[in-house]
Amino acid sequence: MAVAVATTIGVEHVRDKIARACSDAGRDPASVTLIAVSKTFAAEQIEPVIAVGQHVFGENRVQEAKAKWPALTAKHAGIELHLIGPLQSNKAKEAVALFDAIHSVDRPRLCEVLAKEMIRQKRSPLLFVEINTGAEPQKAGVLPQEADEFLKQCRDRYGLIVSGLMCIPPLEDAPGPHFALTAKIARRNGLKLLSMGMSADYTTAIMLGATHVRVGSAIFGERAEA
């Protein structure tokens, strides 16, 4: 029970902070979607968060989401599931079936498989292109200077409708400039959605235009593993 109480307070606290950040930024709170990142947490820890009205959740692994979520979505109407982690092409089929949004579109081969599966399954998850704003070699995402060309390719070559951009700033950097750069790339490409901001920096992200914040530990507590 202690866990249930703690998570309830967590999500309500985050909602309050989002409302305050929106007010400070002169934004409508309805323009920011809170994605509760439930990776590594079990159904029993997710249930109390659903019980207080949270219905948008994020997972970073297809296999984990597949094991955990079908039972929860069967039980609770209106759940929206977002894939926020890297996606391998050979998992794209399962991802299209399972998720309502994919935040990690970042290479032509993945676009090709996603386009094919979206037609075959008659499903159209919301698509975000991930930008590797820190040009970190170990990280997924398109380099900022290649973003315009990649977005054009998504549209013209693969027929994909991309709705927005996503970024994960390098741990050691101040996040603001990375959020601002992502917002700038979105603006010049006519994209309305921005997936940016995690537990440590979602209020900064809201100041810089985030429409989707991905918050895990501030809601669920610290994770045992990443």
Ligand SMILES: *Cc1c(COP(=O)(O)O)cnc(C)c1O
């Ligand atoms: C885990 C994760 C988050 C949430 O991180 P917290 O610091 O726990 O809020 C957000 N985005 C991505 C891509 C993640 O993998």
